[in-house]
Amino acid sequence: MKAKDFIYYLILLAVVICLCVVASVFGSVDISSMTDADKYILYQIRVPRVLMCLVAGSTLAVCGCAYQAVFKNPLSDPYILGVSSGASLGASVAIILGLDFLVLGVTLSSFLTALLTVFIIMKLSQVGNRMHTTTLLLAGISMNFLISAIISIIMFIDQEDMHKIYFWTMGSLSGIKYGDVLITALFSIVGITFIRLYAKRLNVLLLGDMQANSLGVSVEKTKRSILIISTLMTAAVVSHTGVIGFVGLVVPHIVRLIVGGDNRRIIPFSIFGGMIFMLLADIIARNVVAPSELPIGSITSLVGAPFFIYLLYNAKKRLHF
Numbered sequence: 066m067k068a069k070d071f072i073y074y075l076i077l078l079a080v081v082i083c084l085c086v087v088a089s090v091f092g093s094v095d096i097s098s099m100t101d102a103d104k105y106i107l108y109q110i111r112v113p114r115v116l117m118c119l120v121a122g123s124t125l126a127v128c129g130c131a132y133q134a135v136f137k138n139p140l141s142d143p144y145i146l147g148v149s150s151g152a153s154l155g156a157s158v159a160i161i162l163g164l165d166f167l168v169l170g171v172t173l174s175s176f177l178t179a180l181l182t183v184f185i186i187m188k189l190s191q192v193g194n195r196m197h198t199t200t201l202l203l204a205g206i207s208m209n210f211l212i213s214a215i216i217s218i219i220m221f222i223d224q225e226d227m228h229k230i231y232f233w234t235m236g237s238l239s240g241i242k243y244g245d246v247l248i249t250a251l252f253s254i255v256g257i258t259f260i261r262l263y264a265k266r267l268n269v270l271l272l273g274d275m276q277a278n279s280l281g282v283s284v285e286k287t288k289r290s291i292l293i294i295s296t297l298m299t300a301a302v303v304s305h306t307g308v309i310g311f312v313g314l315v316v317p318h319i320v321r322l323i324v325g326g327d328n329r330r331i332i333p334f335s336i337f338g339g340m341i342f343m344l345l346a347d348i349i350a351r352n353v354v355a356p357s358e359l360p361i362g363s364i365t366s367l368v369g370a371p372f373f374i375y376l377l378y379n380a381k382k383r384l385h386f
Contacts, residue, residue, distance in 0.1 A: 253301065
């Protein structure tokens with residue numbers, strides 16, 4: 066590790082800690098007196114929520130790095146490609162089947178539908194042996210529309226559980242418990258460690274499949290492994306927080322502009338970037354219209370959608386006819 070990077074990590078860690086304190090202290094209820102009720106709000110409501118911000122933000126950011134490297138497309142992201150929506154569909158199905166009482170019932174259901182979504186998108190976007198940007202985005206958008214329609218029908222049929230399903234579609238951190246954080250963190254730690262170990266191979270993939278094969282990288286095996294792990298991580302987050310979009314798009318791009326294109330640096334910096342992005346979004350969601358609360362997914366989309374349009378505009382300018 067370079068000395069300069071170590072200093073950056075310390076600065077980012079300090080920013081994360083400060084935001085954690087702000088997110089824990091400030092809210093619709095003043096807890097300065099620290100009564101028993103205040104302690105309950107702090108330790109049973111706000112602290113688990115802050116911890117989930119750290120886990121979910123870092124996980125979604127790293128998944129974005131992985132998707133962009135595998136698809137060799139800077140516009141790739143679990144949300145844009147419909148993977149998050151696919152995981153949300155799995156969660157909805159698990160709820161109406163009564164599987165949400167199982168420890169990993171919703172997570173496993175989310176993973177299966179998210180993985181199926183990835184497979185369909187890859188098949189739809191593949192032209193020959195390549196996945197083109199235009200077809201990839203169109204496939205992702207199409208899957209998002211299709212899944213949204215299916216979820217709407219599920220909500221109409223099962224109106225008793227409508228509020229639970231609505232939770233997944235908007236993205237929210239309300240009601241997060243320590244158990245939710247622990248389960249998500251286990252998937253996150255294992256997945257991020259795996260992707261970090263594959264960082265050098267992700268760099269090679271960006272050179273092209275033929276070049277990567279010539280350098281001894283098993284291209285298809287690497288892609289498959291990364292996609293499965295990233296999809297499982299996304300499903301673990303979505304199964305507890307609902308659909309929180311654009312974290313995996315915005316954070317890696319900002320990090321890449323600052324530290325360059327080496328995934329061995331992008332991934333660890335994106336971990337901190339994802340945490341900061343999520344904490345800021347959560348602070349805004351809880352305080353802008355207090356005592357009410359905005360869905361955190363709407364805050365991240367409010368930032369991410371214009372950012373996506375900007376990236377799409379830049380990509381359009383580079384096209385030659």
